[in-house]
Amino acid sequence: MEQFAGAVRLISRLCGYFAAALIAVSVVIVCEMxxxxxxxxxxxxxxxxxxxxxxxxxxxxxxxxxxxxxxxVNVDVLPLYLGARKRWWLALISMLLAxxxxxxxxxxxGGYWLEAWNQRWLSNTMWRVRLWIPYASMPIGxxxxxxxxxxxxxxxxxxxxxxxxxxxxxxx
Amino acid sequence: xxxxxxFPGGKGDVRDDMVxxxxxxxxxxxxxxxxxxxPGASLFKAEQQWNALVNGQLDITLFPLDYASGxxxxxxxxxxxxxxxxxxxxxxxxxxxxxxDIHATIEKAGAIVLSDAWFGGGMVSKRGCILEPNxxxxxxxxxxxxxxxxxWQSAGASIVSIPSNEIYNAFQTGVAEGTDTSMGSFLSFxxxxxxxxxxxxxxxxxxxxxxxxxxxxxxxxxxxxxQQDVLIQAGKKAQKYYEDKAESVxxxxxxxxxxxxxxxxxxTDAQYNQWIEIAKKSSYAEFAKDVPDGKKLIDEALxxx
Amino acid sequence: MSPSTxxxxxxxxxxxxxxxxxxVAFGLGALSIAFIVIFQGFGALHVVAETFFHGLxxxxxxxxxxxxMMGAAIxxxxxxxxLYEALDRWLYRLPGGLVIxxxxxxxxxxxxxxxxxxxxxxxxxxxxxxxxRRGYPDDIAxxxxxxxxxxxxxxxxxxxxxxxxxxxxxxxxxxxxxxxxPGIMLTLLFMLWTLFIIWKRGFRSHALDFRYSWKQKxxxxxxxxxxxxxxxxxxxxxxxxxxTPSEAAGVGAAMCVLLAVLIYRMWAPARWWAILRDTTxxxxxxxxxxxxxxxxxxxxxxxxxxxxxxxxxxxMHVNRWLLMGxxxxxxxxxxxFIPPAAIFxxxxxxxxxxxxxxxxxxxxxxxxxxxxxxxxxxxxxVGLNIYIVSSxxxxxxxxxxxxxxxxxxxxxxxxxxxxxVFPEIATWLPDHLMGITH
Ligand code: NA
Ligand code: NA
Numbered sequence: 001m002e003q004f005a006g007a008v009r010l011i012s013r014l015c016g017y018f019a020a021a022l023i024a025v026s027v028v029i030v031c032e033m034x035x036x037x038x039x040x041x042x043x044x045x046x047x048x049x050x051x052x053x054x055x056x057x058x059x060x061x062x063x064x065x066x067x068x069x070x071x072x073v074n075v076d077v078l079p080l081y082l083g084a085r086k087r088w089w090l091a092l093i094s095m096l097l098a099x100x101x102x103x104x105x106x107x108x109x110g111g112y113w114l115e116a117w118n119q120r121w122l123s124n125t126m127w128r129v130r131l132w133i134p135y136a137s138m139p140i141g142x143x144x145x146x147x148x149x150x151x152x153x154x155x156x157x158x159x160x161x162x163x164x165x166x167x168x169x170x171x172x
Numbered sequence: 173x174x175x176x177x178x179f180p181g182g183k184g185d186v187r188d189d190m191v192x193x194x195x196x197x198x199x200x201x202x203x204x205x206x207x208x209x210x211p212g213a214s215l216f217k218a219e220q221q222w223n224a225l226v227n228g229q230l231d232i233t234l235f236p237l238d239y240a241s242g243x244x245x246x247x248x249x250x251x252x253x254x255x256x257x258x259x260x261x262x263x264x265x266x267x268x269x270x271x272x273d274i275h276a277t278i279e280k281a282g283a284i285v286l287s288d289a290w291f292g293g294g295m296v297s298k299r300g301c302i303l304e305p306n307x308x309x310x311x312x313x314x315x316x317x318x319x320x321x322x323x324w325q326s327a328g329a330s331i332v333s334i335p336s337n338e339i340y341n342a343f344q345t346g347v348a349e350g351t352d353t354s355m356g357s358f359l360s361f362x363x364x365x366x367x368x369x370x371x372x373x374x375x376x377x378x379x380x381x382x383x384x385x386x387x388x389x390x391x392x393x394x395x396x397x398x399q400q401d402v403l404i405q406a407g408k409k410a411q412k413y414y415e416d417k418a419e420s421v422x423x424x425x426x427x428x429x430x431x432x433x434x435x436x437x438x439x440t441d442a443q444y445n446q447w448i449e450i451a452k453k454s455s456y457a458e459f460a461k462d463v464p465d466g467k468k469l470i471d472e473a474l475x476x477x
Numbered sequence: 478m479s480p481s482t483x484x485x486x487x488x489x490x491x492x493x494x495x496x497x498x499x500x501v502a503f504g505l506g507a508l509s510i511a512f513i514v515i516f517q518g519f520g521a522l523h524v525v526a527e528t529f530f531h532g533l534x535x536x537x538x539x540x541x542x543x544x545x546m547m548g549a550a551i552x553x554x555x556x557x558x559x560l561y562e563a564l565d566r567w568l569y570r571l572p573g574g575l576v577i578x579x580x581x582x583x584x585x586x587x588x589x590x591x592x593x594x595x596x597x598x599x600x601x602x603x604x605x606x607x608x609x610r611r612g613y614p615d616d617i618a619x620x621x622x623x624x625x626x627x628x629x630x631x632x633x634x635x636x637x638x639x640x641x642x643x644x645x646x647x648x649x650x651x652x653x654x655x656x657x658x659p660g661i662m663l664t665l666l667f668m669l670w671t672l673f674i675i676w677k678r679g680f681r682s683h684a685l686d687f688r689y690s691w692k693q694k695x696x697x698x699x700x701x702x703x704x705x706x707x708x709x710x711x712x713x714x715x716x717x718x719x720x721t722p723s724e725a726a727g728v729g730a731a732m733c734v735l736l737a738v739l740i741y742r743m744w745a746p747a748r749w750w751a752i753l754r755d756t757t758x759x760x761x762x763x764x765x766x767x768x769x770x771x772x773x774x775x776x777x778x779x780x781x782x783x784x785x786x787x788x789x790x791x792x793m794h795v796n797r798w799l800l801m802g803x804x805x806x807x808x809x810x811x812x813x814f815i816p817p818a819a820i821f822x823x824x825x826x827x828x829x830x831x832x833x834x835x836x837x838x839x840x841x842x843x844x845x846x847x848x849x850x851x852x853x854x855x856x857x858x859v860g861l862n863i864y865i866v867s868s869x870x871x872x873x874x875x876x877x878x879x880x881x882x883x884x885x886x887x888x889x890x891x892x893x894x895x896x897x898v899f900p901e902i903a904t905w906l907p908d909h910l911m912g913i914t915h
Contacts, residue, residue, distance in 0.1 A: 019761060020753040023542050027734075030539065030727025034720045037347070041310060041330050045321070048333040048536045055542060055760075056533040059768065062761040071758040072500035072765065073861075079498045094499035101507035105529065112526035122242040124219060126318045126333060131242065138530060164498055174779075208781070214826070215778050217531050220524070227523045335536050337642070338721045341650045344911065346718030365912060 005151045012064040012148050015141070019062025022054040029054075049127040053134040060141030064148040070165050079164045088156070091163030095153055102146040109138035173207045173391065175232035178218035181211025185356070186417055187234050190287060190385055190410040194232065197406035203399045207232060226282035228390030234289075236383050237278075238317050245463045246277050251316065252459065253323045253451040254444065255473040256380035258373065259418055262290040270472040273465075278384075284392055286407025287385035289414045292373035292422055293354035296429075298343065301369035301437045302350060305450050314339060314351040319455040320379070323447070324352075326454035340366070352379055355425040364432040372426055374438025378447050385410055478516075480785040487512060487782060502765040509769070509776040516780055525772065532771030533764055536723055537643050541591070542760035543726030544634045548595025549755040550733035551586065553748065554741040558603035560585060560704060563697035566689045573675030575611060576621050577668050579604040583625030584664040585701075587632035588708050589733065591639070591726070592759065593817075593854050597626025597862045601869045615873045617674065620855075620881020622869075623862040624667055624888070627851035630817070632660035634711070634726060636763065637821050637850055641843045644825040648840075649722045650715065654907040655840045656847065659896060663848070666888040674884070703740055707732045716910070774826055783827050790831050797835040798897070804828060805849055805893065812853020817861075820850060844903040845893055852889050855882040 033047035066072055074094075079087050115121070116131040123129040155161035175195060179185040188211055195207035210216075216224050222240035224230035238251035249255070249270075256262050265271060266288045275285055293316075295302040302308055305327035313329035315321035321331050329350065334342045342348040343366040353361070358370065373379070385407055392400060426436050439447070460467040487508075494504045506529075513521050551557065564578035571577055583600050590596050601622040608618035630637045633653035642649035711729040714720040720728055734752065737743045777783045790800070811820045825846070832842045854862045863882065867875050896903055 016754070016757060020750075020757040023546070023757055023760065024753055026539065027543060027546065027727050027730050030543070030724050031731045034714070034724050034728055037312065037330065037332055038719050041312070043325060043331045045331050045333060048335075051539050052534060052536045055539055055764070056530065058542075058757070059533055059761050059764040062757050063765055066758050066761045066765075067500070069758060071762050072502060073762055074498050074500045074504075075495050076498055078496045090498060094497040094504075097494065097497065097507050098499045098503035101503045101510065104510055105506065105526070108522060108526040109529070112530070119243065122245070124239050124242040124317070126315070126321045126331065128242070128318065135530065138526065210778065214783075215775070216524070216528075220527055220531055223527055224524050229521060229524045333536075334721060335723075337537065337646050337648070338650075338723070341648060342721055345716060347721055 001154060005154060008144075008147045008151045009068060011144055012068045015061050015063075015144055016065025016069075019058040019065065022058040022061075026051045026054045026058075046127045049123060049125050049129050053129060056134055057137035057141075060137040061144075063141050064144040067145060067148050067152070074164075076164060076166075079166060084163075087166070088163045091156055092153075095149060095156065099146060099149040099153070102142050102149060105142045106139055106146060109135070109142060113139055173205065173231040174210060174215065175207050176210045176213075176215045176221055176224075176230055177234045178213040178221075179211060179234075180360075181209070186414060186421055187289075187356075187383065190289070190414055191232065191234050193410045193413060194286065194385065194403065194406040197409060198399075198402055201402040201406075203402050205395075205399055205402060222283075225386060225388045226390075228388050230388060231391040232286070232385070232387050234287075234383060234385045236381050238319075238381065240281075241317075244277060244281050246274070246466070246469065248317075248319050248459055248463070249466070249469045249473070250274065250382035251380075252319050252470070252473075253378045253455050254448045255470070256290055256292075257377055257444070258375045259290070259292060259415075261476065262380065263415065265290070265473065265476050268472065268476045270469060270476065273469060273472065274382075278386070279389065282389045283386045284389055285384045286387050286403060287411035287414065289383050289385065289411060290418075291354045291356065291381050291383055292377050292418070293352060293358070293379035293381065294371040294373055294377065295350060295352045295379070296358060296363050296367040296370045296434075297350040298346070298366060298368055299349055301435060302371050303437060303439060303443050304446055308350060312347065312349045314342065314348040316351075316353050316379075316381070319459065320352055322454040322458050323451045324350075327447075327450050336361075339363070343367070354379075354381055355422040359425040359428055364429045364434050367429070367434050369435040369437060370426070370429045372436050372438050373422060376439040376441060376444035378439065378444070378451075480781045481789075483516060483780055484782045484785060487777070487780070500765075502762075502769040505766070505769040505773045509772040512776050512780065521779075524775070528772050528775045529768050532768040535643060537639065537649070538723075538764065538767065540634070540639050540723040540726035541636055541763055542756055543723075543730040544591025544636060544639075545595060545759045545763075546730040546752065546756040547634075547726070547733040548586075548590030548592055548599060548629070549752045549759075550730070550737045551589055552595055552599030552602075553751050553755070554737040554743060555603075556703070556736070556741065557582065557586065557599040559700040561600060561604055561607075563701045566694045566697045569687070569689060571672065573613075573617075573671050573680065575604075575608050576613065576617060576671045576675065579608065580621060580625045580664060580667050580671065583622070583628050584632060584660070585704055585708075587628040587630075587660065588634075589704065589711075589729070590629050591634040591636040592763075593627050593629040593851070594759070594861055594865050596629030597622060597865045598869070600625060601866055605866065605870050609870070613680065614678070615870070616877050616881030617671070618881075619866045619870055619873055619878040620883075620885060621667065621671060623855040623860070623866050623878065623882045624885030625664075626862045626865070627854045627889075628660055628664060630854075631656050631663060631844070631847050631851060633657060634722075634729070635847065637817060637847045638843060639722075640767070640821045641825055641846065644821070645829040645839055645843075647843060648911070651840050651907040651911055652843045653715070653722065654910055655844050655903045657906055658902050659844050659848065659892065662895070662902065663889065663892045666892060667885060670884055670888055703736050707736060777827075786827060787830050791834055797837070800831070800835055801837070801845075801897065804831070805845070808846065808849045809852060809856075812850060812856055817850035817853055820853065821846070838900065838904055840907060841896070841900045841903045845896060848889050848893050848896070852886050856886060 033044045037044045113135045116135045121131040179187045198205035219239045221233045237247045241247040309328035311329045312332050313324045314334050561578045561582035564581045568574045568578050638652040714725040714728045
């Protein structure tokens with residue numbers, strides 16, 4: 001299990017790098033588009049599609065990394081006011097809830113991806129993107145997110161991580 | 173049942189009127205049909221409606237069929253430069269082999285057509301009137317869809333892609349200098365405050381878009397014969413309503429543009445033919461390459477008198 | 478089951494799930510799927526994946542990571558320190574000059590970033606330790622930064638304006654312009670309050686005989702020049718025909734990264750990664766909530782709950798200002814628990830038709846909504862900025878920070894009232910520059 005957790009954390013970290021790279025490339029492409037249009041007065045057809053789909057992909061693929069680094073905002077009023085034991089149970093319930101969502105979405109987005117792949121869907125934009133490429137980011141990202149949740153659950157169950165990451169020190 | 177469209181609700185948009193009309197007729201017929209209309213893309217985004225429709229999650233919709241051209245490539249023919257030419261010819265086109273083929277494609281994909289409706293449009297420019305291919309040379313042009321973009325690009329325009337809610341802003345600041353869309357959108361985008369010239373449909377329109385009133389085949393098959401007939405009749409009525417009103421919608425746009433001192437022109441036969449020559453080399457050729465019977469579809473449409 | 482019964486069930490369960498501490502995005506997503514299955518059956522799940530994807534499939538959203546990146550780039554460089562130091566050299570003779578400088582720096586920084594946490598962290602990191610070192614009371618030192626940070630979403634660029642513009646199809650450029658004057662006014666209100674309280678407590682930041690020479694004053698100017706250049710650059714891109722609002726964000730982000738690298742010599746890859754990491758974490762967080770909120774919105778509309786609520790409010794036929802008051806209280810209560818981006822996404826589509834029907838200007842309402850969300854950022858229990866400031870000054874008790882923010886909450890409420898009496902403060906600039914289109 002320890003090795004599994006290590007492997008998933010590594011994958012989540014790589015996902016974070018990948019999402020960051022997509023965002024960085026998007027900034028460059030937006031500037032390129034403005035330059036090509038404003039200075040060169042030439043066609044800018046693929047850039048908006050590329051940037052839009054890159055950021056969608058960055059969101060889904062980056063999600064496990066953000067979960068690992070506790071970046072997904074939550075409402076922590078109740079956990080803050082609960083005692084240690086109740087807080088642990090609440091953490092377990094909320095994790096299972098989020099995990100149920102992730103698993104369901106992996107199935108649903110996987111099916112959606114398959115439809116796009118089988119029926120060769122294209123975007124209705126000028127660039128005619130093969131939609132299975134951006135759609136793939138959903139089952140992949142949410143799949144790794146599910147694995148990351150398994151690790152979080154393991155850490156909670158074995159006491160490696162305090163519930164809601166609320167240790168002795170105040171969280172940021 | 174649920175009907176959805178992307179146009180403003182309850183404000184006299186003719187497309188909203190058509191959907192509401194079908195909902196009203198269905199209710200009035202007393203055959204246990206209750207249609208809830210969700211206007212303004214409040215339920216589904218415009219481009220989501222097709223999938224929802226063929227999956228049976230949406231029962232009725234009215235939308236530009238070209239939006240589904242990524243799923244069904246042949247639908248690009250419904251937003252193709254120069255295929256329709258005028259409202260009179262649109263009525264003849266509706267009876268042609270071309271439309272029989274389109275209807276068959278729609279049905280094969282999982283929807284049936286309740287009303288045919290062709291919406292005329294044109295071009296506006298900040299620089300001058302767009303009449304001949306030369307007029308778009310070097311113009312920053314925002315195109316309604318891929319097929320038109322191919323023609324403008326082939327004529328020497330610089331294609332820019334801008335989301336529709338930023339068009340006004342883009343026109344004002346000069347990020348875009350020309351665009352093509354339907355006459356209804358020209359009015360709602362308020363481009364008359366920024367444009368110099370509008371090319372209106374007239375008798376030689378390049379720009380026509382097919383926005384049918386569609387019903388999900390899955391939902392339709394669940395109804396009994398009586399209910400189906402009611403909906404088909406309501407669809408016919410909505411189509412007639414639109415056909416009677418189409419040109420007055422365009423006139424409202426023309427008036428708004430003229431009132432704001434914008435020049436309004438239409439194309440002559442010679443100018444129209446120049447564009448068709450460009451379209452043959454660009455949009456039509458691409459379409460024929462993409463779609464197996466694409467060339468046949470274009471030829472069928474062009475052969476209508 | 479009638480829509481109103483369904484509505485009550487949805488409301489109660491939603492509050493319970495949000496309070497459970499599950500991430501807002503996944504909580505909303507789980508709720509949406511659960512209610513879709515319960516009320517419409519498994520077949521209705523067919524549209525979920527597509528709705529989730531299409532929630533993000535919009536080029537306009539591109540500006541969110543870009544504006545976050547602007548903040549991250551500047552925030553991780555010493556630029557914030559330079560900015561408030563320069564302001565301090567000019568303002569030090571005022572009572573509470575350092576607080577005033579910090580608020581001013583927040584306002585300038587707000588013009589460079591679209592998000593409040595970025596603004597709060599960037600100025601607070603330098604400002605709070607400095608103020609406390611010079612003996613300012615903790616509540617004023619921390620409270621002012623909490624409040625100043627919120628200006629990030631009122632002074633353009635602003636992520637909440639972008640979200641509002643997308644949700645209601647209101648011009649984003651117009652919304653940005655509408656935020657300028659209220660943003661400046663609110664900054665001045667913050668400053669006035671600070672002047673007053675500092676004067677009342679008889680506190681001075683420098684000894685009476687302390688002087689900065691004119692030379693020192695003028696030497697500080699080049700340090701804020703890069704800020705001015707970037708602000709002018711982005712404004713020119715926005716209003717000079719170079720770029721659309723979404724693209725201007727990208728240009729601004731690139732300019733800020735260049736500034737960090739060229740002027741502050743941030744060559745080390747680790748520092749590049751720090752900028753990118755912060756950008757990725759905050760953007761992914763916001764965008765995930767957006768996708769989930771779109772799904773949640775679909776569920777509400779699909780069950781006819783949104784329309785039922787809007788209709789119920791319309792049927793009450795209350796005075797429009799009473800309606801506006803009720804909406805603001807409702808938003809404030811939401812702001813107690815839910816982060817601003819999520820509130821915006823969940824309520825804008827519901828409130829927009831009500832606002833339009835009552836004859837309010839949607840652009841003006843976007844500004845009101847934003848100030849209201851700013852209150853939520855510094856209001857207990859879920860004030861994001863409070864936690865950011867608390868992480869900068871861990872030894873100040875959270876309750877003390879919260880007490881420090883209360884006067885600024887009152888300033889914001891006053892600003893809302895002023896805007897209700899004089900809506901022109903918000904609408905004049907966009908109307909003047911972009912023409913009246915409504
Ligand atoms: Na800002
Ligand atoms: Na709050």
